[in-house]
Amino acid sequence: MWRIYQFPLCPFSRKVRLLLSEKGVGYELWRADPWNADDEFWAMNPAGRTPVLHDPDKKVSLSDSRAICEYFEETVDKAPMINGTAANRAEIRRLVALFDENFFGDVTMPLLHERMKKRLILRQPPDSRVLREAMKLAHGHLDYIDWLVDTRPWLAGPQMSLADLALAAQISVADYLGGIDWDGHEQARSWYAVFKSRPSFGPLLSERMEVIQPPSHYALLDD
Amino acid sequence: MWRIYQFPLCPFSRKVRLLLSEKGVGYELWRADPWNADDEFWAMNPAGRTPVLHDPDKKVSLSDSRAICEYFEETVDKAPMINGTAANRAEIRRLVALFDENFFGDVTMPLLHERMKKRLILRQPPDSRVLREAMKLAHGHLDYIDWLVDTRPWLAGPQMSLADLALAAQISVADYLGGIDWDGHEQARSWYAVFKSRPSFGPLLSERMEVIQPPSHYALLDD
Numbered sequence: 001m002w003r004i005y006q007f008p009l010c011p012f013s014r015k016v017r018l019l020l021s022e023k024g025v026g027y028e029l030w031r032a033d034p035w036n037a038d039d040e041f042w043a044m045n046p047a048g049r050t051p052v053l054h055d056p057d058k059k060v061s062l063s064d065s066r067a068i069c070e071y072f073e074e075t076v077d078k079a080p081m082i083n084g085t086a087a088n089r090a091e092i093r094r095l096v097a098l099f100d101e102n103f104f105g106d107v108t109m110p111l112l113h114e115r116m117k118k119r120l121i122l123r124q125p126p127d128s129r130v131l132r133e134a135m136k137l138a139h140g141h142l143d144y145i146d147w148l149v150d151t152r153p154w155l156a157g158p159q160m161s162l163a164d165l166a167l168a169a170q171i172s173v174a175d176y177l178g179g180i181d182w183d184g185h186e187q188a189r190s191w192y193a194v195f196k197s198r199p200s201f202g203p204l205l206s207e208r209m210e211v212i213q214p215p216s217h218y219a220l221l222d223d
Numbered sequence: 224m225w226r227i228y229q230f231p232l233c234p235f236s237r238k239v240r241l242l243l244s245e246k247g248v249g250y251e252l253w254r255a256d257p258w259n260a261d262d263e264f265w266a267m268n269p270a271g272r273t274p275v276l277h278d279p280d281k282k283v284s285l286s287d288s289r290a291i292c293e294y295f296e297e298t299v300d301k302a303p304m305i306n307g308t309a310a311n312r313a314e315i316r317r318l319v320a321l322f323d324e325n326f327f328g329d330v331t332m333p334l335l336h337e338r339m340k341k342r343l344i345l346r347q348p349p350d351s352r353v354l355r356e357a358m359k360l361a362h363g364h365l366d367y368i369d370w371l372v373d374t375r376p377w378l379a380g381p382q383m384s385l386a387d388l389a390l391a392a393q394i395s396v397a398d399y400l401g402g403i404d405w406d407g408h409e410q411a412r413s414w415y416a417v418f419k420s421r422p423s424f425g426p427l428l429s430e431r432m433e434v435i436q437p438p439s440h441y442a443l444l445d446d
Binding site: 047060067068070074075087089093094097098101 | 269286287289290291298309310312313316317319325367
């Protein structure tokens with residue numbers, strides 16, 4: 001069985017877990033904190049990042065969350081998530097990159113730094129200026145999501161795709177860390193509410209990072 | 224014909240140009256500076272980054288360099304660059320991500336900031352501490368490249384792949400900006416020398432960014 005080396009608030013691990021669940025691929029969670037990575041972890045992934053997937057029976061290791069998703073898309077027929085014409089597939093991958101890089105860099109990463117790393121590792125208080133800036137940038141991203149939801153059934157087109165999984169993973173971490181304010185974003189909120197009630201999402205919503213608690217609405221399916 | 228919106232020292236545009244040249248796909252260069260992006264550019268790519276590809280006849284726009292490369296890999300049979308088994312393809316994509324994200328973040332991005340943005344836009348002198356740190360991290364990456372070249376014909380396996388193009392693109396920009404010291408990296412140097420003499424590489428080596436000149440060895444094919 002696949003092992004996923006990850007920590008509970010890693011958005012890229014969450015994206016991979018959502019994909020595996022949708023595809024019906026079983027996995028075990030193995031805890032790995034990139035900030036405490038040992039030589040064994042660096043040997044598995046010279047990029048030093050989670051998630052890393054390892055199958056001890058097949059002796060296969062995979063890293064980089066987009067490479068991992070492409071691997072399962074190519075090897076498991078169920079629930080295709082990078083589908084359609086080449087142009088459709090380019091649109092899915094463009095949005096995955098937008099969420100993995102821009103949403104993460106603008107919103108999820110500063111929240112993880114201020115509210116997780118500073119608390120657990122650096123033992124410093126969060127910088128409220130950085131948190132305000134992340135929440136401001138989150139509104140800009142949510143404006144764009146509102147527009148996508150207004151114009152398409154799913155974020156990248158007519159079908160649910162890896163773009164939906166990638167954004168849901170980022171938002172779930174940002175929401176856990178108190179960084180999402182849905183005010184004025186009804187379309188994005190309704191898209192996320194549908195997503196939260198999918199069976200693949202349940203395990204993420206019930207998982208907790210030590211010490212850090214999510215806001216009370218985090219795991220509610222109607223909020 | 225495809226238009227590539229880019230600036231001469233964008234490593235991701237260079238990766239895409241190498242791929243298109245290897246595949247024999249024609250293109251025109253259109254200058255776009257992300258730091259001066261206008262509304263038209265933001266409309267083409269909400270991530271605000273180069274390259275953006277646009278075909279005015281087909282009315283197709285593509286952005287995110289990895290999504291663009293996958294698009295041409297799927298639509299042009301010549302010179303496959305993401306090839307082999309699913310595990311081979313995962314290894315190619317893992318290395319592309321390592322070079323696009325880690326090499327770029329550790330080496331190319333700080334060099335671009337200190338030696339291009341500060342000179343052209345911010346009108347500040349470079350920070351020698353940042354430059355030293357980037358060159359130190361470059362040595363770590365080149366150690367890993369030496370090891371790959373020692374163990375495989377090309378970086379990701381038996382065939383030239385997108386991993387080679389991605390690293391060559393990053394190194395060419397870092398080398399232009401004086402950030403590559405090959406001392407102690409004979410394997411990586413010999414791999415890059417082979418690459419520099421490919422026809423696809425010529426146009427990159429002859430192109431210049433305004434004001435900023437590369438070191439004298441930059442375009443020499445035997446150095």
